[in-house]
Amino acid sequence: MRKPLKIKKRLVIASGKGGTGKTMISASLSHIWDSPVCVADVDVEEPNLHLFLNPDIQEDKKIFMKVPVINQEKCNLCGACSDICQFNVIAIMGKKTVIFPEMCHGCDGCFAVCPNDAIIAGKREIGVLSWGNVDKNAFVTGCLRIGEAMSPPLMKAVLEKADSLANGRDMIIDAPPGTSCPAMTAAASSDFILLVTEPTPFGLNDLRLAVEAFSVFGVKMGVVVNRSGIGDRSVYEYCNKSNLPIFAEIPFDINLAKAYSRGEIISSLPEYKTVFKDLAVRIKHCMN
Amino acid sequence: MYELTVISGKGGTGKTSIVGAFAHLASNHVMCDLDVDAANLHLLLAPEIKEQGAFYSGNIAIIDEEKCNNCGICKEMCKFDAILPPRHCEEQSDVAISLPISHVVDPVNCEGCGVCVHFCPQNAIDFPENYCGDWYISDTRFAPLVHARMSPGEENSGKLITFLRQTAVKVATQNNRDIIIYDGSPGIGCPVISSLTGTDMAVVVTEPTPSGLHDAKRILELCKHFSIAVAVIINKYDLNLENTGEIERFCADNYIKIAGKVPNNRIFVDAVVKGSVVTECGNETINIELQNIWNEVRTILTRVKK
Incomplete structure (x- = not known):
C-alpha cells in the first residue's frame, strides 16, 4: 500500500459538487501552511491549481498506459x-x-x-505529469489527454510523484469533484478529508453523497462552508446532526469572487488571512 | 429527434440552473440528468417517480473464505492493488470481532477485470454483477425526467449514462417528444465522453474565472475531437469583464457561437433554495436573457441537424 514514512500527513480537499471552492481553498492553505508542503492537483480532467499558484515547472513527462498489441x-x-x-x-x-x-x-x-x-506490450498516452516548485513548496499536477476516458491511472502517477517529492513534508491534495472512482482514488489513503460545500440544497445533496462515499475510508472529515450567507441553513443542520465539524465559513463576498476571477490567492488578502490560518491550525490539530 | 447536452468542464458554473431554465422554456421535450455522480436536477424539478429499476454494471470479485487457501496468486496478478492479504485486515481493524482468514477483495479498488477469478486455482472467487444504483422515469411540472441515483463510491461507468440516454430516447419516442435535454457532469473523462458521443449539440456553460476559461477550452477541444456542434453560455459574465472578453475572443477565433451571457445574480441561489427554476422567479431581465439564449440554442440545433 501507498504510505511511505517520508510523508508527514496527507490532507485531501474534496467535495461532492463541483465549483464549491476546492481549488481556492487548496491554493490558500498551501500558501499559509506554517511549514513547506507538497501540493498535488489530482483533478487531472480539469487541473486548475497551477492557474493560481503559478508554479515554476521543472519537468513535464508524458504518461503512458500499457495496452495489448497483437502479433x-x-x-x-x-x-x-x-x-x-x-x-x-x-x-x-x-x-x-x-x-x-x-x-x-x-x-x-x-x-x-x-x-x-502473441500479445505484445503497446502503449496509450493518458496525459502529462508535471512537477516543480512554488516558493518553498513542491508542486505536482497531471493533465489528462483530451479524449482519454480514464483518469485514475494518471491520478495515481501524480500521487506517486508527490510521494517521492514530499520528503518529510505534509501533502495537500486537490481532488476532483464527485463521488465515483476519480474522487475515491484521490481520497484513498488520506489522513484527513476536508469537504468544501456551499449552503444550498445542491451543496447539501452532494455533501451527503460525499460523506457517504468517503466514510468507507474511516478517516476524519471536516467541512468548510464556502459562500456562507447565501442559501439556507440545511447544510448547517445536516453537519450538526451528523457530528461533522464545520472548520471554517467563508462568507459570500463579491470582492472575494472578483479577486478569485483575477487568479488571486484568497489567503493572501489581509481580510481573509486569519480565516485560513485558523483553518490550517484546526486541520493540523485533527491530523496529529 | 434532437439530443442536446449541457456541460461545463469546470464544476459549479451553473449548468444545472441553466438546464432547469431550459426545462421551463422548451416545449415538447424530455429532461435527463446524466450527472449521476452528483445529480441535482431533481431538486429543481420535484419529480414524481412513475417507473424505476436497479442498475447493474460490470462485475465485482468476492473471495470465498472457505475455498481460499491463501496461495496469493490473485494478489500477485491484480494490477489494481485490490486484494488484501489477511494480515493487512488485522492491522486495519480496531475491533477484531471476526478477522477474515482468507485474502479479501477491497471493493473500492476492484476494477471488475476478472483476472483473479480466471487464475484462482481453487475456483474460490465469485464474480457477481455489480449493483450501481437505481434509475427512474418521472413526471415533472415541465416534462418527463429520466434520472438515477448512483450508490456513492461506485464506478461511474459510461454504461449507466448510455443506459439513461437510451431510456430517455425511449420515453421521447413513446410520447412523441422531439427534443432531449441532458444535464452533463463536470470534467472531460469517461462520463462526459459518454454524455457527448452521438448527441447533436453541446452547450458549454462557463464563467469568467481562470479555471472557467481554462476548463472551457479543454471541453471545447473535446467537442471538436468528437465533431459535435457547440455553443457557449458565459454565466456570471459581469464578475470579470476582461476574462469575459477573452472567452469571447477565443470563441470568435475558433468560430464558436456564443448563445448568450448571464449576469451574476443572487436569484439563481434563491431559486435553488425554493426548489424552483430561475425563470419561475419573476426577474424580467434574467427571463428575457434566458429566453433569448434558449431561442438561439434551438435555432442552432435545428440548423446542425437537417
Whole structure:
C-alpha cells in the first residue's frame, strides 16, 4: 500500500459538487501552511491549481498506459484474450484479432492468458505529469489527454510523484469533484478529508453523497462552508446532526469572487488571512 | 429527434440552473440528468417517480473464505492493488470481532477485470454483477425526467449514462417528444465522453474565472475531437469583464457561437433554495436573457441537424 514514512500527513480537499471552492481553498492553505508542503492537483480532467499558484515547472513527462498489441503471426485466433477481457477491448473479426486500445483498463489479463505469446506490450498516452516548485513548496499536477476516458491511472502517477517529492513534508491534495472512482482514488489513503460545500440544497445533496462515499475510508472529515450567507441553513443542520465539524465559513463576498476571477490567492488578502490560518491550525490539530 | 447536452468542464458554473431554465422554456421535450455522480436536477424539478429499476454494471470479485487457501496468486496478478492479504485486515481493524482468514477483495479498488477469478486455482472467487444504483422515469411540472441515483463510491461507468440516454430516447419516442435535454457532469473523462458521443449539440456553460476559461477550452477541444456542434453560455459574465472578453475572443477565433451571457445574480441561489427554476422567479431581465439564449440554442440545433 501507498504510505511511505517520508510523508508527514496527507490532507485531501474534496467535495461532492463541483465549483464549491476546492481549488481556492487548496491554493490558500498551501500558501499559509506554517511549514513547506507538497501540493498535488489530482483533478487531472480539469487541473486548475497551477492557474493560481503559478508554479515554476521543472519537468513535464508524458504518461503512458500499457495496452495489448497483437502479433498476428503468432495469434491462432483462439479467442482466450477476448474471453477474459471484461471491457470489450479485444474482438475476433473474421481471420483477425482486433484491438480497441482506448477502452483498455490495463488489467493485463490478455497478456497472462494468451497461450501463444502473441500479445505484445503497446502503449496509450493518458496525459502529462508535471512537477516543480512554488516558493518553498513542491508542486505536482497531471493533465489528462483530451479524449482519454480514464483518469485514475494518471491520478495515481501524480500521487506517486508527490510521494517521492514530499520528503518529510505534509501533502495537500486537490481532488476532483464527485463521488465515483476519480474522487475515491484521490481520497484513498488520506489522513484527513476536508469537504468544501456551499449552503444550498445542491451543496447539501452532494455533501451527503460525499460523506457517504468517503466514510468507507474511516478517516476524519471536516467541512468548510464556502459562500456562507447565501442559501439556507440545511447544510448547517445536516453537519450538526451528523457530528461533522464545520472548520471554517467563508462568507459570500463579491470582492472575494472578483479577486478569485483575477487568479488571486484568497489567503493572501489581509481580510481573509486569519480565516485560513485558523483553518490550517484546526486541520493540523485533527491530523496529529 | 434532437439530443442536446449541457456541460461545463469546470464544476459549479451553473449548468444545472441553466438546464432547469431550459426545462421551463422548451416545449415538447424530455429532461435527463446524466450527472449521476452528483445529480441535482431533481431538486429543481420535484419529480414524481412513475417507473424505476436497479442498475447493474460490470462485475465485482468476492473471495470465498472457505475455498481460499491463501496461495496469493490473485494478489500477485491484480494490477489494481485490490486484494488484501489477511494480515493487512488485522492491522486495519480496531475491533477484531471476526478477522477474515482468507485474502479479501477491497471493493473500492476492484476494477471488475476478472483476472483473479480466471487464475484462482481453487475456483474460490465469485464474480457477481455489480449493483450501481437505481434509475427512474418521472413526471415533472415541465416534462418527463429520466434520472438515477448512483450508490456513492461506485464506478461511474459510461454504461449507466448510455443506459439513461437510451431510456430517455425511449420515453421521447413513446410520447412523441422531439427534443432531449441532458444535464452533463463536470470534467472531460469517461462520463462526459459518454454524455457527448452521438448527441447533436453541446452547450458549454462557463464563467469568467481562470479555471472557467481554462476548463472551457479543454471541453471545447473535446467537442471538436468528437465533431459535435457547440455553443457557449458565459454565466456570471459581469464578475470579470476582461476574462469575459477573452472567452469571447477565443470563441470568435475558433468560430464558436456564443448563445448568450448571464449576469451574476443572487436569484439563481434563491431559486435553488425554493426548489424552483430561475425563470419561475419573476426577474424580467434574467427571463428575457434566458429566453433569448434558449431561442438561439434551438435555432442552432435545428440548423446542425437537417
